[in-house]
Amino acid sequence: xxxxxxxxxxxxxxxxxxxxxxxxxxxxxxxxxxxxxxxxxxxxxxxxxxxxxxxxxxxxxxxxxxxxxxxxxxxxxxxxxxxxxxxxxxxxxxxxxxxxxxxxxxxxxxxxxxxxxxxxxxxxxxxxxxxxxxxxxxxxxxxxxxxxxxxxxxxxxxxxxxxxxxxxxxxxxxxxxxxxxxxxxxxxxxxxxxxxxxxxxxxxxxxxxxxxxxxxxxxxxxxxxxxxxxxxxxxxxxxxxxxxxxxxxxxxxxxxxxxxxxxxxxxxxxxxxxxxxxxxxxxxxxxxxxxxxxxxxxxxxxxxxxxxxxxxxxxxxxxxxxxxxxxxxxxxxxxxxxxxxxxxxxx
Amino acid sequence: xxxxxxxxxxxxxxxxxxxxxxxxxxxxxxxxxxxxxxxxxxxxxxxxxxxxxxxxxxxxxxxxxxxxxxxxxxxxxxxxxxxxxxxxxxxxxxxxxxxxxxxxxxxxxxxxxxxxxxxxxxxxxxxxxxxxxxxxxxxxxxxxxxxxxxxxxxxxxxxxxxxxxxxxxxxxxxxxxxxxxxxxxxxxxxxxxxxxxxxxxxxxxxxxxxxxxxxxxxxxxxxxxxxxxxxxxxxxxxxxxxxxxxxxxxxxxxxxxxxxxxxxxxxxxxxxxxxxxxxxxxxxxxxxxxxx
Numbered sequence: 026x027x028x029x030x031x032x033x034x035x036x037x038x039x040x041x042x043x044x045x046x047x048x049x050x051x052x053x054x055x056x057x058x059x060x061x062x063x064x065x066x067x068x069x070x071x072x073x074x075x076x077x078x079x080x081x082x083x084x085x086x087x088x089x090x091x092x093x094x095x096x097x098x099x100x101x102x103x104x105x106x107x108x109x110x111x112x113x114x115x116x117x118x119x120x121x122x123x124x125x126x127x128x129x130x131x132x133x134x135x136x137x138x139x140x141x142x143x144x145x146x147x148x149x150x151x152x153x154x155x156x157x158x159x160x161x162x163x164x165x166x167x168x169x170x171x172x173x174x175x176x177x178x179x180x181x182x183x184x185x186x187x188x189x190x191x192x193x194x195x196x197x198x199x200x201x202x203x204x205x206x207x208x209x210x211x212x213x214x215x216x217x218x219x220x221x222x223x224x225x226x227x228x229x230x231x232x233x234x235x236x237x238x239x240x241x242x243x244x245x246x247x248x249x250x251x252x253x254x255x256x257x258x259x260x261x262x263x264x265x266x267x268x269x270x271x272x273x274x275x276x277x278x279x280x281x282x283x284x285x286x287x288x289x290x291x292x293x294x295x296x297x298x299x300x301x302x303x304x305x306x307x308x309x310x311x312x313x314x315x316x317x318x319x320x321x322x323x324x325x326x327x328x329x330x331x332x333x334x335x336x337x338x339x340x341x342x343x344x345x346x347x348x349x350x351x352x353x354x355x356x357x358x359x360x361x362x363x364x365x366x367x368x369x370x371x372x
Numbered sequence: 373x374x375x376x377x378x379x380x381x382x383x384x385x386x387x388x389x390x391x392x393x394x395x396x397x398x399x400x401x402x403x404x405x406x407x408x409x410x411x412x413x414x415x416x417x418x419x420x421x422x423x424x425x426x427x428x429x430x431x432x433x434x435x436x437x438x439x440x441x442x443x444x445x446x447x448x449x450x451x452x453x454x455x456x457x458x459x460x461x462x463x464x465x466x467x468x469x470x471x472x473x474x475x476x477x478x479x480x481x482x483x484x485x486x487x488x489x490x491x492x493x494x495x496x497x498x499x500x501x502x503x504x505x506x507x508x509x510x511x512x513x514x515x516x517x518x519x520x521x522x523x524x525x526x527x528x529x530x531x532x533x534x535x536x537x538x539x540x541x542x543x544x545x546x547x548x549x550x551x552x553x554x555x556x557x558x559x560x561x562x563x564x565x566x567x568x569x570x571x572x573x574x575x576x577x578x579x580x581x582x583x584x585x586x587x588x589x590x591x592x593x594x595x596x597x598x599x600x601x602x603x604x605x606x607x608x609x610x611x612x613x614x615x616x617x618x619x620x621x622x623x624x625x626x627x628x629x630x631x632x633x634x635x636x637x638x639x640x641x642x643x644x645x646x647x648x649x650x651x652x653x654x655x656x657x658x659x660x661x662x663x664x
Contacts, residue, residue: 079467081467081470081471083470083474132646132649132650133649135649135650136604136649138466138467139403139407139409139466139467139608140604140608142409142466142467142470143409143470143600143601143603143604144604144645144649146411146596146597146600147597147600147601147604147641147642147645150597150642151642154638154639154642158635158638158639266593270471270474273471274471277471307485307490308482308483308485308486308490308589309482309486310482311478311479311481311482311485312478312479312482312483312486313482314475314478314482315475315476315477315478315479315482316475316479318471318472318474318475318478319457319472319475319476319479322468322471322472322475323457323460326468
């Protein structure tokens, strides 16, 4: 794809999402659109650490939930009136979540990939446990209410939709800037081979932490808007493991590590899972969701966008497994002639 | 501070730790052999609990006796799951395995809910609450039996790993998957069997879990955090480390709940995790590996 086509594509999606609430005014549709946007933002911010650096996190709903609680508590503490003014506090919530993420990320990132995933799951559980147990701050199991705006039912979702869209655009823009910067290059180097990256002078520790913190801050703002839109936050809706899982799955479906992949994945999967949950009961939903998940990892392990890219390039070259080396599966792309030569050598 | 209470908490923690060790050791085994983080391990535990529950409720088979049925069945289910979903994983095996096993866990939860409902149940045997007193410490029989079962199965596993050809192949695979393959070990077969063994251990753990707790299909989520933290503390791929770590963590938790409060005890796992991450990220007991 040429650069111009790419920009046109992004603009088209942006204009379409700006116009969406004007065309589809049904509140039920808008609520699905809001959840979809939420996942676009979450998958994109997940991608900054999980996609670029290859550090899969299942703890993003920890910061999603933290943002929600921080928002509710801040609005209450400063006696902010319902309506539009709460949205002005969002950047503060983002910064607050990011600050909290610094020590957590520092501890979690002392481990490498496999253990890191495990630690992020624990992180999610810690935040949920805190929400349940720190009753005087969070309201415990009953939760915490938001000031209720007096918007009509037909209008209700629109402010949340545009607020969420703003944060989503910011998330994608941040991901773009990171990807284009030295930080992004460093993260990609970490994904490919962390030891080598460190050896050539990439400050791996601070780069990973930066990615972790940025991704957490964005997730915090997204969680804040979502919590405000449902008007009530409690441990189960704040820290939902299915949200962590969903964000990671959507990024994988579209293509982790690419800019458009998580957006595409979320646009496909988020409405589908919401629709599905309306039509089938909870048990069947879990089974189908699990099956879908297995199918995606099995059939499209690298995601839609990289797979399409492969298809486009594969006319002149062939994707082969070159060799297994040091426990890592090395894959490469070689010309058809080389394959013949290599097959000859093998015989 | 009441010394008797403290002693009671330590004994309870030790016994309960043995039961957790049974569950956590399977998790460590699968990671060690297959480099697979089986997030669905606790879903297998709950599946085992349901099997024992159904056998007990409908056929009145004692949960300790029905292990001769549930363990082989879970062994086969485990092997089947491994061959169907995990064997083909190649690139980024460890990380992808988390996604795949999470999906399996959701599937297991859905299937259990579909067939058994989502109400909380418990395996209530007639000896569930009987206990005896020794040196002023009250011991519930089930905890003792559970601990003995855990110790017995761990002993058998240790024998299998140390004394049989299969055990050698398995340990070779843990040390270096690639090299094991090169010297002619059928790594795929070893992996499938190891996963089966882990699932069978989960079935035994599940029977005990089901006697000690009320559970429903969603209970795997309560359990997995604890088990994962235990194996991080135990050095991730060390079966022995996982067992020792369970004893330590659960005793710590029980003692904490007596000397401070049960609310604080909920935090004990995370406090230990934080300490380990800061002091020694490779875990307390495990061999320091390149990856972990």
